[in-house]
Amino acid sequence: MRKPVLLLILFSFCFSFSSISCKKTADENSKLPLSSGYSSKVQSLTPFDSTLVNSFFIKYHELKKYQQETTELYQKRNYQYIWFDTKGMLEVSHLLYNKLNNMEDDGIKATIPYKEKLDALFLNATENQKATVNNELLLTSLYFFYTQKVLKGIDDKKIAELGWYLPRKKKSYVSYLDSIIANPSLINKNEKEVLGQYYNLKEVLQKYRKIQKDNSWSPIALDSSTTALKLGDSSQTIAQIRQRLYIFEDLSADSKSAIYDDVLAAGIVKYQNRNGLLENPIITKKIIASLNVPIEDRIKTITVNMERCRWIDVDVAKAKELIVVNIPSYRLTYFKDGKPVLISNVVVGKDMNKTVIFSADMRYIVFSPYWNVPTSIIKKEIKPGIAKNPNYLSQHNMEWYNGGIRQKPGSKNSLGLVKFLFPNNNSIYLHDTPSKNLFNEEKRAFSHGCIRVAKPVELANEILKDDKNWTPAKIDAAMHKGKETWYTLKNKIPVYIGYFTAWVDDEGAIHFYDDVYQRDDRLATMLFEE
Template identity: 80%
Template sequence: MRKYIVFLILFILGSSLSMFSCKKKDDTSLKLPPTINTLTEVKSLPSFDSTLVNTFFKHYPELQKYQQETTELYQKRKYQYIWFDNKGILEVSQILYGKLNNMEDEGIKTDIPYKEKLETLFQKTTEDQNATVNDELLLTSLYFFYTHKVLKGIDSQKSSELGWYLPRKKKSYVNYLDSIIANPSLINKNEKEVLGQYYNLKEMLKKYRKIQKNNSWDSIVLDSSQISLKLGDSSQTIAQIRQRLFILEDIATDSKSSIYDDVLKAGITKYQNRNGLRENPIIDKRIIASLNVPIEDRIKTITVNMERCRWIDVDVAKAKELIVINIPSYRLKYFKDGKPVLVSNVVVGKDMNKTVIFSADMRYIVFSPYWNVPKSIITKEINPGIAKNPNYLSQHNMEWNNGVLRQKPGPKNSLGLIKFLFPNNNSIYLHDTPSKNLFNEEKRAFSHGCIRVEKPVELANEILKDDKNWTPEKIDSAMHSGKESWYTLKNKIPVYIGYFTAWVDNEGVIHFYDDVYQRDDRLATMLFEE
């Protein structure tokens, strides 16, 4: 009997060692730090008392804005621990800790609430990282702090104060945490949460901060003996410009030459194209002033546009057709299946008549349109014109119709030969114009709020391309008929009017645009106050 018991003990011990050996082999393949427990190792802790949530926020008032979401989260999870298991702190907690400590990479300068308590938690040894309710709720609150700052951005009321009426994305960060817990690495891949442009700007932020750190940014000064510089000229200013363009990657090498050569000319052209400047090989005070914009200002511009990206619903890019107008770039882009099929210069509202930032669905095209003159224009422009010239209305092809002043269809009509309607409360639409010369201007904020399109014929042809009712010839005929006619589109086209002063193109080149409505500084102030 005694031999049998010894044999049984040895058998059980051998089996245990064998099982341990297999387990050890599996664990080593994960190659994770000893302080991190993986989800496959999780053993649930007992649920905690729900009343402790209120108690926590009484002691942590700086996090109270996240109390509602925290309560919703734990009600859903029946007050089970999220960030700990019976062995200590989990991998997802470590990832969150890293993201919190690197929020500046997201263009956000902020103080982490109760950071000293957070640091104390993660400085503990594995044995001391056992779960407490306070630690659990601190991590949850800071998770919401992170998602609100990095993924959501400032609240919609504040963005509306900046004249931003594009629909804000709606996202439950309670539900988002479920996917993070299932796959912690997703927190490093938020493409489904934020517009892809955000990550392009994030890379540029890294690049420009590196430039700031590694390079002096002394002002470039035009030689006092010269008003401007042209190809073949020699000046020490040329060498300074060459160095600046090399730092900004507008030229590939810095030869140190002080002679204005073709390489520098190509770099000047590239710089002008990506900074909203008209192409001009002559170096004058204007381009030097642009080159002298402090690197800190460029960094600020990048960060405020990262913030604007947080407000855009990522599903926008999934639309089969989409028309986008960026006010600061004075540019319209028409997308089909995610690819641009038309790019056109536009004229937008002047400062006193700002074009509104909003979206609506294009439903109609109007050929040979009347222009119903707004009352504000009648008061400010038409009535003074009539007072000076009794024949003002007839000379401008205008007439009264049922108490409404309108301009008759024709080539001199202020709306041109065609307009594109997306009904909205702002009375904004796209239209042709007889004032074609304005599209040659560098800054094109001249309208009363509506958007003038340089390529209206091309836009109409592209919109109606697959409509059997129309051919290019019929479109041209309708535009020149002198009789207003409306056509209802078979498919509504979303139109988004946005405001971005920095944008990274498909080639990875960053473009900066004039802050035409002076909104960047105000947004930067809001971000600092958050």
């Protein structure tokens, strides 16, 4: 494993297009398919002059970045109007205007270009809502502005700067507009375009903004007379905590009692589970500090994770088998047919050896593995150890091999009894470990970049469950054989290593995790700059 340089996904369709001249005949125009958004109820206007597209972007230069897509769109449509017919503005135009004005609901803070002209078009007298080429192209350009902000997210170059190397599918919003025109309601919620988790976060975002609006967020202070609170204790702090947990929906009711009872203890445990904290009914300064995180900070965390959802390919969820590792939650989930069959705690790379955010296909399981020690570890740790102790290698069950050093198979091997390989340029893989105690830690960023699995035996058994070559007894024997054995999987399993500091579970509860690699603020800054 070498030190990585620097990772749960965006769009599901790729389209090809043909360029159509604006000088097509009326007969040819009448043959446009219904999927293009035209119907017998829409009285189409006469196509406009194609040369006016370039003139528009000279005048409205702030929208020039959308000129290529706009040109492609109207070439496909023979330069027919999209947002207007002979009677005026179509319904889809008003829907777009509404979505533009409410982008903050999608966690987007952005200045709409030429907002005053857009408002004038919709808010003034009906005669100003007649079709003109400028009005038509303004709406089209702002449609692409909207899809870029709300559906696509920041560009690939900026994502790579954040160390995120999960694949994104190329998506054309030229064709997506056809779907919206045919069914305008799709613009409100279309999970074919963005990962479903995005909409879950969006719903929670509205809840947290309501909390921000309705409640004064006064800090909870622990009584100076104590350092912790336990069952049976009485304190005004307990009443404050009870109210906070009720607001967060960790308690179903607020009795306003200042006595620490079993009901509050259950709420504390629920809160801890949602926030990556170890279960402990004793209320400490650490729990209070977590409860005091400003609501504005929680909102920011939600919005940056909504942005990450924009980057995920929605087809990921359709995989027959899928292994997902979320770095901030220190957790691995193995899915089969969309349902979790195994959840395991993991240890990820420490800050100096960050686990990379990427994906690859698992192809091999290696039982009783050797550990080929990375050159960096040999230099920094092993050679100094040899200098102090000539028996260092033998005491650690290591040997020189092909000019390097490897650790022999066995229970004390740093990779444990099994490793799971998904070949990649980052030399990252999943593996067992003899250091089981680390899985009980609250924060588990201790490795040199690879991912240690708390349930390696269960993972191997689940992967090979339907493979006639293996039984649990054979797997156990291979793990303890003391001789390295490679096995090629019959079916490759996609492995996704992601980075989400907020996630909504199937019950609708929001989970927040420690920003272990300090990436949220940088992403938030990029979003603000956008």
